[in-house]
Amino acid sequence: MVMLPLPQSTDLLSCPLVAQAEGSFWLPPRASTVASSVDTAFYFVFWVAAFFFLLIVTLLVVFVVRYRRRPGGVPEPSPSSNTRLEILWSGVPLGLVIVMFALGFASYVDMRFVPADAYEIRVDAQKWKWTFRYSNGYEDDNLHVPVDEPVLLIMSSRDVIHSLFVPAFRLKQDLVPGRYTRMWFRATDPGEYDLECAEYCGTSHSDMVAKVVVHPQGEFDSWLRKSQEKVQNLPPLELGRRLFGSRGCAVCHALDGVTVKVGPNLKGLFGKTARFADGTTATVNEEYLRESIVNPSAKIVEGFRDQMPTFQGQLSAKQIDALVEYVKSLK
């Protein structure tokens, strides 16, 4: 018997009147400044909805029991319209939804108006990988941010629409090819949180999950400096191995010589003869590998679809060399 875990709340049915930072039955722990006003709006709607649901169900059950059909029974006469009642049960819900709108709007305004001093991070989405680029040019496949500082994500997609969703921040924003979208937050608690793609983007949509790492006060800058230095001083082979993972190559290319993902398996490829969809062949050498990275549509390997994005302009010459070295090494 497999043990089935339940929501990690101490009280399964905890539906607090006031939102709790550590989360509840309904909501995960929260870790951004905007999250508490979202949770407040959530629980206002929740309790209004719960009240009306219980009202409907109670009236329904009471009427069905109290006025159930009995042999020979006839319905008691009662009026079949009452304008005052209609106004009452239109007006009260109208008043409540106005409050809901106001709560949701106030919190939404906080989400949309970015503080002027926000720290900027560029986000690139592609099938099926996130890339986060920092001011010093360092790139990471997880989002690292400092705690208690406003962070602005300037985001775009290289292929289809994706959506960046951090449940702990209560934030979500689509990334649209051909335009920039923005999202800002101020993280409140150091730690790691899920970052998910929430807009369907094809085959491996559900693999497009990364982490948000919120660094404690003062540790973000040193993390960024060290990460950058580490990358700069890597030997080409190591840099290639890193890039293969961080730039999304591994999402589509397996390296075990067995698995075939979206693209060809790369193990032992170098030096072999590749067969293409148009019937031609070529030897896999440095030039072929370089072309496959910067102009992947030029030659399509037999049995695969033309759907790899170009990395022209996305990778430096040094990075391309490193990737070629790495693929060469996969004996």
Place this chain on the structure above:
Amino acid sequence: MSLVGGSDNYLTHTRGFRSWALTLDHKRIAVMYMVGVSATFLLGGVFALVVRTELATPGPTIMGFPAAESQPPSAENQPAASSPASPPAVEATAEGKNLYNHMFTLHGTVMIFLVIIPGMPAILGNFVLPLMLGAKDVAFPRLNLASFYLWLFGAIFFVVVLHTGGLDTGWTFYTPYSTGQGNSAATNTSIVLAVLGAFILGFSSIATGINFIVTTHTLRPPGMGWFKMTLFMWGLYATAIIQVLATPVLGITLLLLAGERVLKLGIFDPALGGDPILFQHFFWFYSHPAVYIMILPGMGIISEVISVFSRKHIFGYRFIAFSSVAIALWGFLVWGHHMFVSGMTPLAATIFSALTFTVAIPSAVKVFNWLATMYKGSIGLATPMCYALMFLVLFGIGGLTGLFLGTLAVDVHVTDTYFVVAHFHYVMFGGALVALLAGLHYWWPKITGRMYNDRLGQLAAFLLFVGFNLTFFPQFVLGTRGMPRRYYDYTKLLERHPEFSTLHMLSTIGAFLTAAALFLVLFYLIDSLVRGRRAPANPWGGATLEWQCSSPPPHDNFPTPPPVGDPYDYSGLEYDPALGGFVRRSPDADRSGGPSLVPSSG
């Protein structure tokens, strides 16, 4: 058909394949729709079960196993201590993921375009509308038959799509995923065929809408003013307005999508200079009103059933009638609430949020009026009423959870998660399909001339209620806790959310219970055709005109136009145990002594 012998009726009036295939009789067209829509519903349901089965466990469950270990790991082979938080590291194949994506896409597309949109108007509306008017047929019988063949033609497109590459875009066809071809922003599935199928189905919907509008305007009998119409007719009328006004926009949008894909027009695809958000605006301009195409006829059915089974005049007739029209018109102004995180301007999002909340009020008004109708009634719990009560509870949850999605900041958190999946299933399945089941059970004796087993009906309704809630209620929790929709796998989320595997498992168990309940319905309805008691003209005591002709109705419905009265006045209708149905006993014996008193079985 040997099922219905005895007196001449629309089923026995003529015989042979041609008498059905070329029929102009609205009742036979309704029956053909019923068979067709049921078949596609079965197809869409199978897709749903495949999706739910795959999601029962993290990682590959029934699809996506690597070739080396094509056998799913059985429960015995797993170590007893294995926790779902650390599943076996099986990497799913691209084929498995693609298959999953095809399944949820086809489930949504089939259920929306082939089942729910045509379901209530084309089956029950077609059968009942002319009868409720005391008329012989709809205004344009040939157009009615053409609508059916357009539906069939569109359905065939989807069957072809199944065999020619499938479809993996989601039923929303979002660009540029759907438009690109041979590049990284592309799907290689049968977009153009599927889109043309939906385009053709749109014409079927428009033709039915025009037919019902003209029928309602021109065929009302003397004495039936607008406020003597039944509320089902008001619901169909409001639906028809949306079908005629909104569906052309979908047609144009889908044609542009096909053109974009084939001819590279550059309207929606940013690689060609187009705007993908423009597609979303066009798409939801139809597809939000389409939600009301799906639910408004259902609200009409619920109004009929609750009034009849409470033996009470419907409460607040005019408010219910006007709220249908208000929903139909106001529903055109709220499409933007599907796009709060798409990159729309904050001003537009704010306006759409405010408009969305106002459209909630007419639905609330209806619910309170239905409850008020039951007050001091004589409430019988035959199967149609069980479904109507189920509708109140499930549609209540569906409507109330819509408030979360209208609230801007909350929507940002829960949109594109399982919360939305749960919400629209409570509205579309718990609302529209449960209302369809209520109407089907309510008019089944009229349509087939047979009574089904009411005990089995109540049991199936109860099982469906339990199964439905077990399937979809956990999905609310999944969504608010951060589970995105359209995920083949949730292994990567289990580290922080081990509860997801429990909730998904519950949901899958519920789905199979739901399927079992629906098969029970299928069983006793078919059983009723063979062994069911012959239905009297008026088994439930309805005061609307369709209960004044025999069951099943004769070919031309009424030998003489039936007398028109208040559709919700039950005084004088009394149960006759000998007939097993209701008869009108009024001082005016001549008026009530027509064919309405003659039960079909004599």
